[in-house]
Amino acid sequence: MTVDQVFAALADPTRRQVLEELGRHPPCSATTLAAGLPVSRQAVVKHLQVLRDCDLVTSHRAGKEVLFDVSPTPLTATASWMTTLAATWTERLTLLKVAAERGSG
Amino acid sequence: MTVDQVFAALADPTRRQVLEELGRHPPCSATTLAAGLPVSRQAVVKHLQVLRDCDLVTSHRAGKEVLFDVSPTPLTATASWMTTLAATWTERLTLLKVAAERGSG
DNA sequence: ATTATGTGCAACGCTTGGATTGCACATAAT
DNA sequence: ATTATGTGCAATCCAAGCGTTGCACATAAT
Numbered sequence: 001m002t003v004d005q006v007f008a009a010l011a012d013p014t015r016r017q018v019l020e021e022l023g024r025h026p027p028c029s030a031t032t033l034a035a036g037l038p039v040s041r042q043a044v045v046k047h048l049q050v051l052r053d054c055d056l057v058t059s060h061r062a063g064k065e066v067l068f069d070v071s072p073t074p075l076t077a078t079a080s081w082m083t084t085l086a087a088t089w090t091e092r093l094t095l096l097k098v099a100a101e102r103g104s105g
Numbered sequence: 106m107t108v109d110q111v112f113a114a115l116a117d118p119t120r121r122q123v124l125e126e127l128g129r130h131p132p133c134s135a136t137t138l139a140a141g142l143p144v145s146r147q148a149v150v151k152h153l154q155v156l157r158d159c160d161l162v163t164s165h166r167a168g169k170e171v172l173f174d175v176s177p178t179p180l181t182a183t184a185s186w187m188t189t190l191a192a193t194w195t196e197r198l199t200l201l202k203v204a205a206e207r208g209s210g
Numbered sequence: 211a212t213t214a215t216g217t218g219c220a221a222c223g224c225t226t227g228g229a230t231t232g233c234a235c236a237t238a239a240t
Numbered sequence: 241a242t243t244a245t246g247t248g249c250a251a252t253c254c255a256a257g258c259g260t261t262g263c264a265c266a267t268a269a270t
Contacts, residue, residue: 073191148230
């Protein structure tokens, strides 16, 4: 699971929709999810595969159907990555501002 | 600036590269950035436009060139959005787990 | 055994968007 | 004034990815 993958996964609106829908009624099969979404089952299946590749969902067989669950870990990891990046930028910008004021004053 | 836009903007690897590069030496022009990246200036310009549409960068003219700066605000906003979502999921999953244990026990 | 429901795979069409190139215009330097 | 550097716009090419459809296989129900 990489930050790259998580962003790519979360970039698609339909995929976020799948994720939200699954987050409301877990666990859930692809067929069930597709019933409440404006796309075909196969589309949902593909989305779930992408989400599973970056560990945003997990799956396990239950009889003849495959049930999916959300897993929040990659989300928190990516969020902290973003927070760190933002903090770094803020620090640098502050330093630049200080340097500029010292230069002109 | 919407969460949708931020995700779409951050989804592209080259765009994140532009963002990181700009984060290292702000402020910076599109031409300068393109010199240190594996794509053309026009590509960088397009990326910067996308990043500016969701307020991840700001721009201002300085003589004949246009200088860009990073702006961390949308990043922190999106990060907190993700954290909230993850927390909600965790809570629901915990409730489900409790319910399942109570049901089987 | 037969029917119904659910999953898995493959091929296809279509749109989106990243990247390039070429040229015109604007501004600074000589 | 001329040259050099930087920006802006438009057309074009190309690959990636979303979504669909059709069919085959697996599992549960009757």
